[in-house]
Amino acid sequence: xxxxxxxxxxxxxxxxxxxxxxxxxxxxxxxxxxxxxxxxxxxxxxxxxxxxxxxxxxxxxxxxxxxxxxxxxxxxxxxxxxxxxxxxxxxxxxxxxxxxxxxxxxxxxxxxxxxxxxxxxxxxxxxxxxxxxxxxxxxxxxxxxxxxxxxxxxxxxxxxxxxxxxxxxxxxxxxxxxxxxxxxxxxxxxxxxxxxxxxxxxxxxxxxxxxxxxxxxxxxxxxxxxxxxxxxxxxxxxxxxxxxxxxxxxxxxxxxxxxxxxxxxxxxxxxxxxxxxxxxxxxxxxxxxxxxxxxxxxxxxxxxxxxxxxxxxxxxxxxxxxxxxxxxxxxxxxxxx
DNA sequence: ATTCCACCGGAATAGCGGGATA
DNA sequence: TATCCCGCTATTCCGGTGGAAT
Numbered sequence: 001x002x003x004x005x006x007x008x009x010x011x012x013x014x015x016x017x018x019x020x021x022x023x024x025x026x027x028x029x030x031x032x033x034x035x036x037x038x039x040x041x042x043x044x045x046x047x048x049x050x051x052x053x054x055x056x057x058x059x060x061x062x063x064x065x066x067x068x069x070x071x072x073x074x075x076x077x078x079x080x081x082x083x084x085x086x087x088x089x090x091x092x093x094x095x096x097x098x099x100x101x102x103x104x105x106x107x108x109x110x111x112x113x114x115x116x117x118x119x120x121x122x123x124x125x126x127x128x129x130x131x132x133x134x135x136x137x138x139x140x141x142x143x144x145x146x147x148x149x150x151x152x153x154x155x156x157x158x159x160x161x162x163x164x165x166x167x168x169x170x171x172x173x174x175x176x177x178x179x180x181x182x183x184x185x186x187x188x189x190x191x192x193x194x195x196x197x198x199x200x201x202x203x204x205x206x207x208x209x210x211x212x213x214x215x216x217x218x219x220x221x222x223x224x225x226x227x228x229x230x231x232x233x234x235x236x237x238x239x240x241x242x243x244x245x246x247x248x249x250x251x252x253x254x255x256x257x258x259x260x261x262x263x264x265x266x267x268x269x270x271x272x273x274x275x276x277x278x279x280x281x282x283x284x285x286x287x288x289x290x291x292x293x294x295x296x297x298x299x300x301x302x303x304x305x306x307x308x309x310x311x312x313x314x315x316x317x318x319x320x321x322x323x324x325x326x327x328x329x330x331x332x333x334x335x336x337x
Numbered sequence: 338a339t340t341c342c343a344c345c346g347g348a349a350t351a352g353c354g355g356g357a358t359a
Numbered sequence: 360t361a362t363c364c365c366g367c368t369a370t371t372c373c374g375g376t377g378g379a380a381t
Contacts, residue, residue: 085366102356104364285344304369306345324377325343 001235007198008228010221013058018193019186020056023177027060027150030175034121034148035068042149042171046156047179050219053152056179057125070120078131087137088114091124091147111140118146127152130159131314135167142170181218188213190220191227199231204242211244215251225254262315269300270308277318282330
């Protein structure tokens with residue numbers, strides 16, 4: 001059934017992209033000055049999840065690397081690398097200059113090392129950059145003439161709202177590439193390509209792919225997740241092809257798999273909060289705090305709980321309805337529109 | 338209309354931990 | 360070993376806001 005499971009991974013970068021040629025070209029053009037030793041404007045990739053922003057950034061930079069082997073590329077996801085220190089450290093790591101760096105190393109030292117490494121251009125892809133908490137890191141990048149940022153986020157307005165004035169004015173110039181949701185036909189084409197490379201021939205038919213594509217609602221990450229989940233089920237049951245029945249099982253499975261993984265990454269106290277919200281379905285803040293305080297031995301402060309809650313809202317695990325006094329929290333229901 | 342109050346979230350600070358340095 | 364330094368999390372403090380109560 002499965003020939004190559006790397007192809008079914010969501011972070012797999014295909015050797016040929018399907019349906020994103022315009023976006024690839026825009027980004028390539030934006031980075032073109034690098035080929036002649038110049039400095040590109042910062043590039044922005046905007047769009048909802050699962051529309052290929054990350055994939056296209058990696059793909060384009062792989063191609064650039066072929067034309068300009070001296071160029072270095074650092075890929076950082078700001079969900080994890082959300083402080084100035086971590087961003088600088090991540091960039092140093094990408095160019096193999098992170099030796100002897102520890103957390104008591106002054107940030108000026110990190111910055112100095114980056115500035116000294118100006119013999120080759122460095123493209124810094126900052127994914128989910130709206131999660132970056134210290135936007136001073138972006139100002140740092142701007143001050144490094146050999147570093148070209150590629151910034152990935154969902155929406156332009158929200159991203160710029162989080163910047164301070166200094167950063168905002170520096171980044172006002174720059175190339176924007178907007179990604180829209182995939183249509184069903186486009187998703188089918190993407191899935192077909194993955195199935196051709198990753199599965200035995202004839203494992204899935206056009207109709208099966210269409211079923212997956214429709215269930216994924218324009219999100220390629222979900223679509224590929226469904227395909228992977230169905231293929232694995234088929235594999236363990238020794239089936240030769242993906243029946244409608246298998247797909248029907250895989251669809252909700254792929255939806256919840258991501259959430260389960262996210263919940264597992266929460267700290268104990270955060271998970272208690274999540275479970276309490278889950279149990280109640282919908283709950284007012286005061287009530288939630290009280291239940292939490294009754295439930296755990298050494299409760300965290302309410303301010304900390306609010307931090308946890310906003311974090312879980314960011315993760316799309318729970319939803320905040322209303323604001324200020326009238327607010328309630330509830331579990332995000334799995335079905336989308 | 339006015340006051341009250343629950344709640345949010347920004348900013349500054351404390352405290353912990355762990356590597357470096359002497 | 361004692362001390363310094365600094366990132367990181369949680370806490371403290373507090374101003375702002377909108378629904379509820381009067």
